[in-house]
Amino acid sequence: RRQKDTEEVSGITIGLLVSTPSNDFMRALQDGAEAAAREHGAQLYVETAYNLEIQLSQVRSVLARGVDALVIWPYDGDAVASVIEEANEQNVPVFTFDVKAKGCDVTGQISTDNHMIGETAAHTMAGFLYQKNGAYQGKIALLSGPFRMTSHQDRVEAFMQVMETEYPEIQILVQKRMEGSEKVIDVVSTWAGMYGGQLDGIYCASDYLTASVLTALRQKNQLFPVGDPDHLILLGTDAFPAVVEAIRENLVDGVVAQNAVQIGREAMEAAWEYLEEGQLPEKQRYIPLMVITTENIDSEEVKEFGIWSDEYRKEAKDGE
Amino acid sequence: MVNRKEIRRKSRRYSCLVLPPLVIALILSFMSEYFLTPVNLGNLLLQMTSTAIAAMGITFIMIAGEYDLSCAAVLAFTAVLSASLAVRSPFGAVLGIPFALALGAGIGFLNGWLISKFSIPSLVVTLAAMKIWRGVALWLTGGRTVSGLPEVYCFPGCARLFGVVPVSLIILAVLYIAGQLMLSRTRYGYEIYAVGRDAEAATLSGLGVKKIRRNVYIVGGILYAIAGLLMAGRVGAALPAAADSMEFTAMSAAIIGGCALGGGRGSLVGTFLGVLTMSLLDNGADLLQLSYYWISIVQGVIILAALVIKTQGVQKRQKQTESLHSDRVK
Amino acid sequence: MVNRKEIRRKSRRYSCLVLPPLVIALILSFMSEYFLTPVNLGNLLLQMTSTAIAAMGITFIMIAGEYDLSCAAVLAFTAVLSASLAVRSPFGAVLGIPFALALGAGIGFLNGWLISKFSIPSLVVTLAAMKIWRGVALWLTGGRTVSGLPEVYCFPGCARLFGVVPVSLIILAVLYIAGQLMLSRTRYGYEIYAVGRDAEAATLSGLGVKKIRRNVYIVGGILYAIAGLLMAGRVGAALPAAADSMEFTAMSAAIIGGCALGGGRGSLVGTFLGVLTMSLLDNGADLLQLSYYWISIVQGVIILAALVIKTQGVQKRQKQTESLHSDRVK
Amino acid sequence: MPAKTYIETSSEKMKEILRMFGISCRGTGGMLLDRLSFTLGSGEILGILGSPSEERRAIGRVLTGQIQPEDGTLYIHEQPEAFPDVRTAQEKRIFHISPDSRLMNHMDLAENLCLIRPSSLVPHSERVWVKRKNIHLLCEEYLEECGVEADPYAYPDEYSRGEQYTFLVMKAMMCGAETVVLDSIGQPFLHAVMEHRDLIEHMRKAEGAMILIDSHIEELMYRCDRIYTFREGRMSGSLFRDEYSRSLLMEMML
């Protein structure tokens, strides 16, 4: 569908395997990678999968056609090992991005440091709670994606650990893993009723969850601006367009942003670099992260870091 | 001069249907103090609207003796397509809702037409329809969520009348009451039951069996479209992958609610109770922080239990009256 | 002295089955130069093993006139449970495979027993089973993938004989040949077809209809377990959410391969061709970089087309011989 | 034995309701009907006598479109008509009651009689909304008029098969039937139905007609104004009431 026969053919083909673009983050990852490939004039095989079995078969058929490198967003971090081993056997370098693959050897892994995201989120959340309650105490809830997303797993683990060791007064009332975003609304509605005023904040390990939480609160008429005594602290991850907008509208406290476009771009760059140089300076490449809050959203600092959703939107508009 | 036997018959039947949600509700009200709060009960009702309306469509179809696996796919497809229309222009926003309804009706008609025209089993036709419409929904959107829906379009799903009563609940109530009235008080209802109970006898009595079957698919399609609209309105976005495996949830609810696979049995009251059972389980999982996996298990067990109890009852009765007659007169 | 008419009958039937995969293969070989490479064809076969074996189970069950929606859930459950056993100890690794098979057989028996004991429609029983076993699989693992499987356990799924021929392909071939021989050459096969074609006549002929039906579920369960083992071995991990909606894929393959919903029709050769059709579509999507949504649509259309053509043929033949007789003699 | 085949077109005193002319149709077992012709007059009870295992039931089925003939014409009130399906047959006031006909056991008698009809024949007041009181009254009235004792609130399976056939005949009449075909329902059931004198009177008064298809000579002899004998797909003879004799009918039938 998206075979990019670029103007200047470098003779290098790269397989890009991503998830279906069911949300903006996924699309931004893909766009970043594609843009980088375009700049280098590499030929791309792009495959999108909506479940594990499909991704496995895609990897195999891409390998069968012969590529110089594979850039993969693993659908299930635990279960892609088998195909990555196959690629390794065929001496095709594999670069995973965003989600880590476990139990196998990859040439490069490009992502934000998800442990760091979790830790940063914990400290940020604690800061918000301090602002609200005057002490490092309060009750929060935690939403994350399913187990197969190792990135979410790492974030949640780190978050919990920091909370436990450094902020014993902060209580995690409830934690839930959700596959899709439809059910989030129901769950948040139930929590809102159940914990009522008790709940001080919600941390979402990804912003597709944050966006649904916003919808739920809006429907319940419980969406108050930051600073309002009834305001429920919301801390997101990734910086989705809807969430960035909400921060600008003063409805969400903050987000631990990572630059999706950059992750995609860097992954492709890493592959390119490896193919050119024959090696990478380090196997694990981390993309910087940044906490964006209502206060710093319009600062120079943030502009410098870049809000991917803005870039991506611009690109999308240009594309049209 | 209403028949006493009939009253007894009906009360026994309904007590069987009321029991599961009642028991679960009782357990929940003991185990969680939040369960009986108005907020939670409100949430519970709101959460079940889409499923309840889709299950209503399935009920019509099952009473007429057919199946429908395409329910969830049609729901997602109509929602996604009409939402795409709605976000394009203010004009589209107004047209979105009638367009969705027409689309649902059209797809329902197509299903019904294929089934009656070629006498293909409905299970296969709707299996194919499921694959096709889900595929088209994903293909048209490229798998992307359609968001930024205009307010007019979201109105049925998220607005509240006087800021209190959710419009979707009103729609749910109106549809169920109208549907139940139609099934039990109009000639069409009698005909649907007759076709489901004994299609051959109905044909020989001069009923237009094929037409009636086609019509229930149209009704079903419209109801799926409404369910899709409400879901899109509530979520504030139309997802091409929405309502994943809702066909099973809706069918399970209808079965728990007394629909028989052979047709001719079931009611909307029963289906509502079935959906309520499923929703109570979901709500219970949220309240008690149980994992969803548990719920799936409990649902399965309830379906089995409902059917075992029902068939046990039937078998007992049949044994009393078993004879040569039974298989002749039918 | 083999009947000529029969040969003609059979050749017509098979040509109908061979056509879809052949046409797709032809198109693909024109549109992609990679399609006919040995590596790609090898991949194609390897990818279809699990589905093919699950579809084989479904075929047995459908020939006997029943349904099975629990296929994918049983596959995932047996894989996850036996994999958990296998990773615990070296002893468990050896036991893992027989344990999975026994588990599959047990679940199949349970399904069959419920269906025949309480005369509940198989669709409902297996719907409940689907919910229950998928739920149990997710609950036991907490939704987590079981990875780090020992080599012994993965052997059937990932090993290659002499480093060339995949063991899983050998298993597939052996099972299909044995199954087809059983269906067409043994008394059990004749009985399964008889039960599916006309259960009443079979009962009056003294066949143990209930037992035969129970047995196909056991066979089905074992086959699902094998499919699960192969899948786990190939992926190197057992996923509780594995084989999502494979029940539909397998059923579609069986239907394309000539199984009828009423029972008594179908063959493993046909089912294999059906699975091949599905796999070719998948492979084509990979090769031509089509989106998977397209495939879903094409699958739906093929299912419909297969059935429309089949029933058209039947209707034409029936018209020729329509009479009072037809509905009496049956 | 040469069959007497004097088929007349119409007797003086009665109007022709229905005529089948030269009807042929074929089944797997060979010819079912072979250029079959007969006429039915108003107010008449017509017997068709065929021995067991003759495909007598094809006659009723062709008449109500359950099988389509290969050849022949159907005249209703001397107008040629297309062979209809069951529904349009009923709309043309032809009702066929055979062993396959049955009432719905999940509805009570009144509902069965008043609602399970082609839509154009449902009482005007019940076209959309069903007023249960209404139909029970209607049914009760009719039951009384026809001299059939039954409770409109009862379910059909509370009655014997013979009574169920009676209800089916009554339903046909409530729908304004002109022709009622009682097709091979078996001698005892036929007997049970025909014992309701008022019902038969009612039909005669409404200028309706009945066709009784059976293999039982006496049953038909006692009840019919005219008897056709049916053999090998055609009418092998026709007798009026005053010409009947057991042996003659037997001879014509076999």
Place this chain on the structure above:
Amino acid sequence: MPAKTYIETSSEKMKEILRMFGISCRGTGGMLLDRLSFTLGSGEILGILGSPSEERRAIGRVLTGQIQPEDGTLYIHEQPEAFPDVRTAQEKRIFHISPDSRLMNHMDLAENLCLIRPSSLVPHSERVWVKRKNIHLLCEEYLEECGVEADPYAYPDEYSRGEQYTFLVMKAMMCGAETVVLDSIGQPFLHAVMEHRDLIEHMRKAEGAMILIDSHIEELMYRCDRIYTFREGRMSGSLFRDEYSRSLLMEMML
């Protein structure tokens, strides 16, 4: 009319194969069988004559366990036996052929006759693997022996219904039937089956017996060694071949 009820236990020359004693069973329509008793001797063709619409078919169904009686005993070779299901009845060599019985149209004749049997009755060589040549030869042999003309490779639906019943009887005999019940299959079909003299001879030679249940007096009179008349759930009389007369049977039956 008082029924003659002299039921004897066994005649001198023949062995008792089967005896039903005091069998009662009930249906929705009332009593089906009311303390019914009768005896079947080896080599005998026994007629049971019941008028149409008597529930004659209950007899065959009780005998093969399709309905369970409330009371009474079944003796096989003078041993009391539990009332079996169809399969065990066949294993006890009792075969029931009724209008519901049929061959499978998707299998050829040989497969139908040799394979569609209770597992214990399948020829030993075909228990697991089916050798098609084998069964076709076996079938051909048997067809010849019984004087039935048919092609073992043909499908059942290529033959008339009467021939299909003949095949069913032949299948019973191939399975080693001792008692074959031909239950209300209709006079013409009964006639078609019984016309195969070799088949009947074969059965007599094997000391088997047949029960013909029908309503046709002549059919039974010509063929049976003994006739019971069946009325209102019991045997209303019994006559030996030399005692038959049409009027007597008619009287006992009605």
